[in-house]
Amino acid sequence: MMGLGMGEPGSELSRHVREVWHHPHPRLDGGAPFLRALRTLVDKRGDISALFPVSEEMVVFLARHRAALDDRVAVVSPSPEVVETFTDKTQSLELARSAGIATDPFAIVHGMDALRTAAAEIGYPLTVRPLAPGLRLLDRKAVILQSAEAFETTxxxxxxxxDRLLVQRFATGPRHNQYFAARNGRLVACVETRILRTNAHDDTGLAVLGETVEHTPALLADTARLVGALDYTGVGVTQFIVSPDGRHHCFLELNPRIGGAHAAPEAAGLRLSRLALALADGADPTEDWRSFAYPAGLTYVWTFGDISGLKRSLADRAIGPVAALGRLCRILADAIRADAHLTWSLRDPLPTVAMFVNGLFRVALPPWGRREAGADRSPADP
Structure with a gap:
């Protein structure tokens, strides 16, 4: 069964979804209607043994309200302490620093004067990022500022x-992600990827093209320190910026959940979804990260995100028509050559088709052939 109520574009059309549960949005009235609907559903359905939150907002919400479920079902997510630490950028950066992991200079600011002062003290180029889960800053994941003039213009x-913003020195170089599973603070499996292109023209956005790479020992060691510091059990992804020469790196963030590009490690052989369920059930996975092998050079793409990013760049006039045509050709070529697609599957095409129709043309598709389950509809439901 899949829950719907947070604007998911067409995922209910997957052939793997047998039942759809429409629920109130967790932001409605402090989340009380959602919790009531969830408890009612679990009480009525004896076959639901686990909840698997996917989006950051839902992971954070269930971490903060886990006690309200009275242990009715397992929540496939790290402990509430882990979730709260790593979704708070301040706490996660301070934890990384205390564990001896390199971080670029940063400051948490409240108000325009503090923002201007921090920018001058940290120096340019710098990045400004939102702190609250799910929020965007000026409709972007992060804002890169190259100079004081750019600051005043932006x-x-x-x-x-x-209410708060994170200001941090901007690190240049490719972003490396480590998709991992851990039990009781010990890594049990890990796959490393390098992002080759994002959906934003300034490379601050979501990954749309990447490849698996061999483990970088220093990054693997830092990931192990982070999961060990909080006795981490579950799956997640650490992100680092690596200098162009590969000699230095800095910690960016840790997401205590399956990331948007989790299909990449899955294609490389790391079954994160199954591992997450096993860990939530108390199992001790047999995979050992020291000997875990996966193919390097496996490429993955998110073509919808790539085209959507190109559309946005054109609208913002960050790219001209000729350059846009060249980029579109590269997007299509990469889609053909890729070893793995983050959403597309020839055996299960409808979710991606719906994503393109919904996202690019704003046309909703009906949930053909799906049985709807239990929750009462509310004005907040789709």
Whole structure:
């Protein structure tokens, strides 16, 4: 069964989804309607033994309200302490620093004067990022500022919807992700990928093209330190920026959940979904990360995100028509050559088709052939 209520574009059309549960959005009235609907569903259905939150917002919500479920079902997620630590950028960076992991200089600021002061003290180039889970800053994941002039042009005032912002020295170089599973603070499996392109013209966005690479020993050691520091049990992904020459790196963040590109490690042989379920059930996986092998050079793409990013770049005039045509050709060529697609499957095409139709043309598709389950509809439901 799959829950719907947070704007998921067409995932309910998958042939693997047998039943759909429409629920209120967790933000509605502090989450009380969602919790009531969830408890009612679990009470009525004796066959539901686990909840598997996927989005960051849902992972954080269930971590904060896990006690309200009264152990009715297992939650396939790390402990609430781990989730709270790593979704709070301040706590995660301070934990990394205390564990001896390199981080670029950073500051947490409240208000325009503090933002301007931190920018001057940290120096340019720098990046400004939102701190609350799920929020975007000026409709972006992060804002890169190359100079004081760029700061004044970008920030005419304090952005609405943010009480705090993270200001950090901008690190140049490719982003490396380590998709891992851990039990009681010990890594049991890990796959490393390198991001080759994102959906934003300034490379701050979501990965749309990447490849698996051999383990970088220093990154693997840092990931092991982080999971050990909080007795981590579950799956997640650590992100690092590696210098162009490969000699230095800095910690970016740890996401205590399956990432958006989890299909890449799955294609490389790391069954993160199954491992997450096993760990939530208390099992001791047999995989040993010291001997875990996977193919390096396996490429993966997210073509929908790539095309959507190109569309946005054109709208923002960050790229001209000729350059856009060249990039579109590269997107299509990469889609043909890729070893793995993050959403597309020839055996299960409808979710991706719906994503393109819904996302690019704003046309909703009906949930053909899916049985709907138990929750009462509310004004917040789709």
């Amino acid at each position: 920030f005419g005032g304090w952005p609405e919807g943010h």
